[in-house]
Amino acid sequence: MKNKTTNEKKDELTKKDEIGEENRIVNEDDKEQQIQENNDNETIFKEDSEDILLLKKKIDNLQDKLLRSMAESENIRLRSEKKLEEAKQYSITNFAKALVPVADNLARAIEHMPSKLTDEQKALIQGIEMTKKELNDVFNKNGLELIKPEAGDKFDYNLHNAISQIETKDFSSGTIVSTMQVGYKIFDRLLRPAAVVVAK
Numbered sequence: 001m002k003n004k005t006t007n008e009k010k011d012e013l014t015k016k017d018e019i020g021e022e023n024r025i026v027n028e029d030d031k032e033q034q035i036q037e038n039n040d041n042e043t044i045f046k047e048d049s050e051d052i053l054l055l056k057k058k059i060d061n062l063q064d065k066l067l068r069s070m071a072e073s074e075n076i077r078l079r080s081e082k083k084l085e086e087a088k089q090y091s092i093t094n095f096a097k098a099l100v101p102v103a104d105n106l107a108r109a110i111e112h113m114p115s116k117l118t119d120e121q122k123a124l125i126q127g128i129e130m131t132k133k134e135l136n137d138v139f140n141k142n143g144l145e146l147i148k149p150e151a152g153d154k155f156d157y158n159l160h161n162a163i164s165q166i167e168t169k170d171f172s173s174g175t176i177v178s179t180m181q182v183g184y185k186i187f188d189r190l191l192r193p194a195a196v197v198v199a200k
Contacts, residue, residue: 106132147183147194149176161193171199
C-alpha cells in the first residue's frame with residue numbers, strides 16, 4: 001500500500017494539474033475582474049473629477065456673486081449714511097435763507113444810524129447790535145458762514161455775483177472794488193453769493 005501505483009500517481013498528477021488550471025483560471029478571472037474594477041473606478045474618478053470641476057466653478061461663481069453683493073450692500077449703507085448726514089446738515093437751509101434778509105436789515109439799521117443820538121436811541125441801537133450779534137452766533141453754531149470779500153480780493157465766481165463792472169486805475173482787472181451785499185454759505189454749500197462790483 002505504501003507504494004502507489006502508476007495509475008494512482010497519474011491520477012494525482014492529473015488532479016494537481018486540474019487544480020492548478022482551476023487556480024490559474026480563477027487567478028485570470030480575478031485579474032480581469034480587478035482590471036474591470038480599475039477601469040470602472042477610473043471612469044467613476046473621471047466623472048467625479050468633471051463633477052468636482054463643475055462644482056468648483058459654481059462655488060467660485062457663487063463666491064464672486066456673494067462678494068459683489070456684500071460690496072454693493074456696503075456701498076448702499078455708506079451712501080445712505082452720507083445722505084442722512086447731509087440731510088441733517090442742510091435741513092435748515094430754507095429756514096436759513098429766510099433769516100438772511102433779517103440779518104441784512106439789522107446790519108443796515110446799524111450802518112445807517114445817525115451820528116447824534118439821544119440816550120433812548122443809543123439804547124435802541126445797542127439792542128439792535130445785540131440782536132445782530134446773537135443772530136450771527138446762531139448762524140455760526142448751525143454752520144452758516146458769512147462771505148464778505150474785501151476791496152482788492154480776487155473775484156471768485158463760486159462765491160461772488162458781479163452785479164456791475166467799472167473801469168478803475170485803483171484795482172487790477174478781475175478784482176473786487178466793493179461789496180454791495182454780503183453772501184452766506186452753509187457748510188460747503190453756497191446759500192447766497194456776495195453781490196460785488198468788479199474792476200474791468
